[in-house]
Amino acid sequence: MRGALAAQWLSRHPDWLRAHGAFGAANYNMLDLPFEKEGDVLRIPRIALGPLEMKDVGLMGAGPSLGAADKLIGEAFWNVWQEQAGETVAGWLGANVLKHYRLTIDYPNAMSYWRKGAEPDAHDYDRVGVTLVYEHGEYFIGGVIARAGAPGLEIGDRLVAIDGQPTRGAARERVLTALRGAPGEQKILRVTRGPVEIDIAATVFAF
Secondary structure (H helix, E strand, O other): HHHHHHHHHHHHOHEEEEEEOOOOOHHOOOOOOHHHHHOOEEEEEEEEEEEEEEEEEEEEEOOOOOOOHHHHHHHHHHHHHHHHHHHOOOOOOOOOHHOOOEEEEEEEOOOOEEEEOOOOOOOOOEEEEEOOOOOEOOOEEEEEOOOOOOOOOOOEEEEEOOOOEEOOOOOOHHHHHHHHHOOOEEEEEEEEEEEEEEEEEEEEEEE
C-alpha cells in the first residue's frame, strides 16, 4: 500500500508495526530499490471489504519508489496505477490475503464473490528478518531487520545456501519458505562476502 497512508496509520497505531524493511511475502519482488528495502511491514487487526471482514492482515507500506524524488512528485509507483485505474488506488490485496479465498469476479455487474477457504496462517511472520534482493539468479542481503538482530549478516552479502540447500537459481517462494521457522530456531545462512564464504547462524523471530 502507499507508504504515506501506512505512515498515517502507524502514527495512530504504532503497535501495528512489525518491521522496517520487507520480508516474507512483502519481499517477493526482491528489487534493489527503496520500495521494499525501506518499506514498513504492518499487521492490521481488521480490514472490511463491504460486508467481508478480514482479520490479522499483513501488509507493507511501500518505501519511496524513486528515493528522495518521491517527496517532490508524490508516490510515483502508485500514481501510475491510479492513473490507469481511473480512481483512487491506496494499495493492493496481495497473495497472502487472496490465497485464503475463492474469488469470483462478475465484471458486467461490478460484483465480486468471496468464498473463504483456509484460515490465515498466524505464524506467517515467523522467520529470519532479512530483506532479499534478486539479481540474475542470485540472492543478496538487501537489508537486515534490526528487530531480528541477525548477527554477522551485512548488506551486499551473497546468499549461497540456507541450511545446506543451495539458493542459486531457486524459486523465490522456495527461498522465502526456507527462511521460515519456529521462533528461537536457528537457520544456517551460508554467504559470500568478497572472496570469503562463511556460515552465519541467524535466529528466527516472531514479528
